[in-house]
Amino acid sequence: MSTPRKAPTMADVARLAGVSPMTVSRAFKRDSSVSDATRSAILEAADNLGYVFDSTASNLRSQRTDFVAVTIPSINNANFADTVRGLSDGLKERGLQILLGYTDYDIQEEERLVEQLLRRRPEAIVVTGGRHTPRTRRLLENAGIPVIETWDLPDDPVGHVVGFSNAAAVRTMVDHFVSAKITRIAFIGGDADRDTRGTDRRAGFIAAMQAHGLDADRLIAAGTPPISMREGADAMGRLLDTLPDTQAVICVSDLSAFGALTECQRRGIDVPGQMAVAGFGDYEIAGICVPSLTTIDPQPREIGKRAADLILEVLDGRQSDPATIALEPILMRRLSSP
Amino acid sequence: MSTPRKAPTMADVARLAGVSPMTVSRAFKRDSSVSDATRSAILEAADNLGYVFDSTASNLRSQRTDFVAVTIPSINNANFADTVRGLSDGLKERGLQILLGYTDYDIQEEERLVEQLLRRRPEAIVVTGGRHTPRTRRLLENAGIPVIETWDLPDDPVGHVVGFSNAAAVRTMVDHFVSAKITRIAFIGGDADRDTRGTDRRAGFIAAMQAHGLDADRLIAAGTPPISMREGADAMGRLLDTLPDTQAVICVSDLSAFGALTECQRRGIDVPGQMAVAGFGDYEIAGICVPSLTTIDPQPREIGKRAADLILEVLDGRQSDPATIALEPILMRRLSSP
DNA sequence: CTGAAAGCGCTAACAT
DNA sequence: ATGTTAGCGCTTTCAG
Numbered sequence: 001m002s003t004p005r006k007a008p009t010m011a012d013v014a015r016l017a018g019v020s021p022m023t024v025s026r027a028f029k030r031d032s033s034v035s036d037a038t039r040s041a042i043l044e045a046a047d048n049l050g051y052v053f054d055s056t057a058s059n060l061r062s063q064r065t066d067f068v069a070v071t072i073p074s075i076n077n078a079n080f081a082d083t084v085r086g087l088s089d090g091l092k093e094r095g096l097q098i099l100l101g102y103t104d105y106d107i108q109e110e111e112r113l114v115e116q117l118l119r120r121r122p123e124a125i126v127v128t129g130g131r132h133t134p135r136t137r138r139l140l141e142n143a144g145i146p147v148i149e150t151w152d153l154p155d156d157p158v159g160h161v162v163g164f165s166n167a168a169a170v171r172t173m174v175d176h177f178v179s180a181k182i183t184r185i186a187f188i189g190g191d192a193d194r195d196t197r198g199t200d201r202r203a204g205f206i207a208a209m210q211a212h213g214l215d216a217d218r219l220i221a222a223g224t225p226p227i228s229m230r231e232g233a234d235a236m237g238r239l240l241d242t243l244p245d246t247q248a249v250i251c252v253s254d255l256s257a258f259g260a261l262t263e264c265q266r267r268g269i270d271v272p273g274q275m276a277v278a279g280f281g282d283y284e285i286a287g288i289c290v291p292s293l294t295t296i297d298p299q300p301r302e303i304g305k306r307a308a309d310l311i312l313e314v315l316d317g318r319q320s321d322p323a324t325i326a327l328e329p330i331l332m333r334r335l336s337s338p
Numbered sequence: 339m340s341t342p343r344k345a346p347t348m349a350d351v352a353r354l355a356g357v358s359p360m361t362v363s364r365a366f367k368r369d370s371s372v373s374d375a376t377r378s379a380i381l382e383a384a385d386n387l388g389y390v391f392d393s394t395a396s397n398l399r400s401q402r403t404d405f406v407a408v409t410i411p412s413i414n415n416a417n418f419a420d421t422v423r424g425l426s427d428g429l430k431e432r433g434l435q436i437l438l439g440y441t442d443y444d445i446q447e448e449e450r451l452v453e454q455l456l457r458r459r460p461e462a463i464v465v466t467g468g469r470h471t472p473r474t475r476r477l478l479e480n481a482g483i484p485v486i487e488t489w490d491l492p493d494d495p496v497g498h499v500v501g502f503s504n505a506a507a508v509r510t511m512v513d514h515f516v517s518a519k520i521t522r523i524a525f526i527g528g529d530a531d532r533d534t535r536g537t538d539r540r541a542g543f544i545a546a547m548q549a550h551g552l553d554a555d556r557l558i559a560a561g562t563p564p565i566s567m568r569e570g571a572d573a574m575g576r577l578l579d580t581l582p583d584t585q586a587v588i589c590v591s592d593l594s595a596f597g598a599l600t601e602c603q604r605r606g607i608d609v610p611g612q613m614a615v616a617g618f619g620d621y622e623i624a625g626i627c628v629p630s631l632t633t634i635d636p637q638p639r640e641i642g643k644r645a646a647d648l649i650l651e652v653l654d655g656r657q658s659d660p661a662t663i664a665l666e667p668i669l670m671r672r673l674s675s676p
Numbered sequence: 677c678t679g680a681a682a683g684c685g686c687t688a689a690c691a692t
Numbered sequence: 693a694t695g696t697t698a699g700c701g702c703t704t705t706c707a708g
Contacts, residue, residue, distance in 0.1 A: 010702065054700095056397040061683075081413045121394050358694070392685060396686055
């Protein structure tokens, strides 16, 4: 576990293999021109010495780091994890690694994080959402690398966008209920504007209700984002206590929706007979809970995949203008709604 | 988004501020000796130029990267996410960032990942589990940095350990059932030895049953780890079809346990009356589903926190011998068991 | 296919 | 409190 002596360098490997450091450098690259005999001699020498390639030196000299910076609101969220997985898979073939940071749904924290990440000279940066502090925006604009905003369709993007309209997605859900003659619909979401996607969903709910000429005043504040299952359950409790004639509730996420569902179970309220419930995200739980949960699939993995493709295109010079890729969230009709 | 000209360096900032590059370097460090006037002049000059500190150069020269490498099996798992959060919080105060990679529960992938991570010269490395390929082990042993294995208590640790016995934790659960006179107990887990923690849990189940003189042959293979909610439900279906006199089932994780629970709901099987169900992990869902799920809390956040503390101690020279910190998983008795 | 020279941008070490 | 010198370990560039 401890190596008291200094770690071996390429020069050490070169000496042992009887070649120049430059040849060792080439031997560690994939497609460079080194004879097979020389290469295997070098790799063996390296192995004997316990040599491990030093990226820090390589990064500085070549001005390439081979990683892409990614910020997500929370590491503990299956939707964002799926986006990261899509990104990761898409970038892997090019040898690009992901440097991940999370913002805790806080744009001040995002600012700190983005600066930290940019110091490490990523080849590109992917951020979640389209709302940033002025300084974050300036940092991104001046970074000189591809910038991709995701999970949103910002009015004034910094660079590229791979996302969807959170408001429009919720409108789809409202329409779904209204077409089933359900009109007394509530919304359970965060009580702060911290989570901009949550805020957009609530705004989309209000706008959609008003477009149908319906009251949009059944808004239940469930806590500070991210809203937990427990907070969803508590919010449903308050809704049932204060507005018992409510026919349906749209929740800001599947997690809060599942919490709400369990509260109905505990109180013996039939779902969807007495109360329909809808979520957002199409987390695994939505498909398997009883009754299964009507929700919106925002295609998180696809967001990551498309962002990765876009990054590769831009780095290859195949794409130069800022692109906006708008995905269509999918309404997943299940048993928690009519 | 595009910066055609080259990015400014410390030399540029120094020139504009009328000082030497060394003073600029000091101004960007926290506690270094620069007069307030000089520092603010420098920071202003940097701001005007849009200068962003270049860690790649700093890393090479100072031989410090200020990050800790962490490998986890999956990015989409609340337990591991909690450990990462504990680590992250504990390391943040020292300015250490986390470089995260995931192995997909595959020790071959772990080998690739560990080598990639070590090339970036982390200050320490935290891995999940105690089983590695011989090469991974060699890489870790020779890395010359603190190595911490987590989520397990390996027989022959590489270096430090912060973990718990997966087998002993499941024994606690078996004892819980047996003390309630429940003896026909099944285990739902993975069908491969890919997930070593899952394998240890199954082994712990078998050993505990045998210690009680009970048959340990109700083993249901639910798929390739990680076992999903859906796979847990399917496994429960097979269990009910083939061994209907089973009284209780212990699942390799809360996710599969919840799936199993929903299968009981769909079939009208009363839990825990006809079938008791237990999970592992104390995920949020365990506390809120109906009935709430008896499970084991392995204290994932605490694992991360302790690992972070240990790293700081070792880096400070306050701890030199390999340490093993064994945590005690907590049995969470809830409504899915008697 | 291989090598020699130079230098990436910062900071350790030493000075004052 | 600030400056000077040298060099971290690679790879770019140019040569053969």
